[in-house]
Amino acid sequence: MKVNLNRKFLVCSVMIPAFALSLMGAGFPDPPDEQLAPAGSPKAVAVLAGGCFWGMQGVFEHVKGVTDTTVGYAGGDKKTAEYETVSTGKTGHAESIQITYDPSVITYGHLLKIYFSVAHNPTMLNYQENDVGPQYRSEIFYGNDAQKTIAEQYIKALNDNKVFRKPVVTKVEALKGFYAAESHHQHYLDRNPTDGYIVAMDLPKIDALKKTYPEVYKK
Secondary structure, three states: OOOOHHHHHHHHOOOOOOOOOOOOHHHOOOOOOOOOOOOOOOOEEEEEEEOOHHHHHHHHOOEOOEEEEEEEEEOOOHHHOOHHHHOOOOOOOEEEEEEEEOOOOOOHHHHHHHHHHHHOOOOOOOEEOOEEOHHHOEEEEEOOHHHHHHHHHHHHHHHHOOOOOOOOOOEEEEOOOEEEOOHHHOOHHHHOOOOHHHHHHHHHHHHHHHHHOOOOEOO
16 A cells, blocks of 8 residues: 555556466465364464555455454554554565454465465565555464464475466564554455455455355355
């Protein structure tokens, strides 16, 4: 995202996002083996960054097993976790999404499969389409060693198998803190479905989720 939303509309409204450079669906590899948790297990949390957090939230709130999503900032200090400041690209923060999910319904690895294949383009370094700057980087903020291992193994598999025409540049870093964004950014896509940026950049990702993974799509 950019501070000047009118400029963002003019620049991006005519573009179609170039996520999933090579293949999706049946051809996209599964994540490392991971068992579903027993029914009734505590909810789990994943924190992911991949460009503008509006679209990331739009995708993951339609995934079965996801019980809550919050957009915010991760990677920097609490004192700089504010939109105008993060937009300078100098805070260390990335626009991120905190995903609360039921591990008896969906695994962390399958959340990453959606993240890598339809939610954003993991080969773009410090930008996503016309959103430019380190605050739009691709990054996984792991909460424990298991998440770190799954993320690193999956990235290696994607690169080793040359799933994309370019290397995956997604960073993997321990989560130091997640700070919720301002209220007007929460569920922005749901409240502004005809916004030019949303129509051009984000709705196609939700459509890709529905078509590519119909078994996990929820309205």
